[in-house]
Amino acid sequence: MGTILMIRAGKLDDDMSARRDRLRSQPSSSPSMCWQAPRNSPCGELARLQDARNMHGRAGLAAVITGGVVGAVTAASFFTDFSFLRFKPAQDRVDVSPVANGSEIGARIEGVW
DSSP states (O other), rough: HHHHHHEEEHHHHHHHHHHHHHHHTTTTOTTTTTTTTTTHHHHHHHHHHHHHHHHHHHHHHHHHHHHHHHHHHHHHHTTOOOGGGGGOOOOEEEEEEEEOOOOOOOEEEEEEO
């Protein structure tokens, strides 16, 4: 989900750049023309695109970070000793063993984490 939001932010950035370039190419443009423009002008549209881009970028980054934290916690749970919590897991360990046959190679993971 985070990747999709970040891709959307990139697309909005491309749209904003194209509109800004078109606005600058007009003969009546000046460097300060968007400083206090009303919201319904072309400058207002640039501001809306920038706000949407920033929102999608932040949400995408937050989703990617959250996914990484969840993944790290899940991976760490394979190796965590739960004795400090004063309860015993259903099985004391996780067993990982290689498996190979004529057409496949892989690993079998058994246990509870």
